[in-house]
Amino acid sequence: MAANPQQPTAGVGAPGSSGHPLRTGWTVLAAVLMIFGGTMAIFEGIAAIAKDDLFVRTSNYTFQFNLTSWGWIHLILGIVIVLAGCALFTGATWARAVGVVLAGLSLIANFLWLPYYPFWAIVLIAVNIFIIWALCAGSLRDASRP
Template structure:
């Protein structure tokens, strides 16, 4: 099937050799660019004010400064993956799925410390994994 000028075929290469991205991938990249800074902010808060969160007796109890560094590094990696997806880099999709999965697990382990924040970011991470994993390079985008 022929494509019209506004239509994007997933897996096609655009100008400069970058992979053209579909709507779901663009959405996931944008959400990664939101989820990453949220994790960075959480990390900075944990590092600077490690008494802000009051942890209960919990199996996965770590020093809150350690949690802060974990979230900070993961947030930077999420932003990098989001930028890779939006730039059409081939590694961006796989990195986004893996990093969103890791973020989901760390947020699950962080639920007792800050439940509302963790559940919101876990939801964003699930949406990212869903949007990036539904890509099929041979599929036609029909408008």
Template structure:
């Protein structure tokens, strides 16, 4: 007859494995959501860029700001970054290894760009910064699925 205490570590390991697997599923869902958010944020950035390129009078300045650029230059910056972010977001959703590192880098760049864009679109800039911070968190915390435990 087997000793009941010999099964206790397995039960504990099973619970620990289940906990790690559910954390991994949550993180994987967060990564998928981050990919979707990257694509949406990139599309909105591209649209804002096109608006700034097409008409310099679409955006009005809120006041004096230390960092000033021509709106057409800002438009080209937002358009280029938006297209790259959409591509990286699609890569994140497909699970491409290169996309996570690039996604973190692009999200950090978006935080900087949106901070500089504050005088032109203050509310959207703050929303975009919050999205980028979530994307950084989701892409940095996802560790992949836990390996399956061999059955005895």
């Protein structure tokens, strides 16, 4: 007997299905934002390593660091964040936990980066806060489903 085309099926990605790892859009959004934020951190790192005289910094900031070392920190952190963002597309639970931790580290790194590039640091701080929210909201939503 053929299935009725009028009735929706509980296939992959359907609201009631539990088999698909990407059943919420928040995980996909967090993954895309992690890839974007990680790529921007890579560019920040390359710019700080290649031309550390490019950035103007305030003289009386509490956290004063060498720009070349900050460039390496941003470069390595950005690469790891991009890889974790790609891992989120698999739907693995460990990728969500790693994503929250890495977004938190990136948030702290961009806070300390404020005197060097304030506008972009604030933008990436907001992106990282949204990543943490999206990963936590997606996992809470998934936990509430039977």
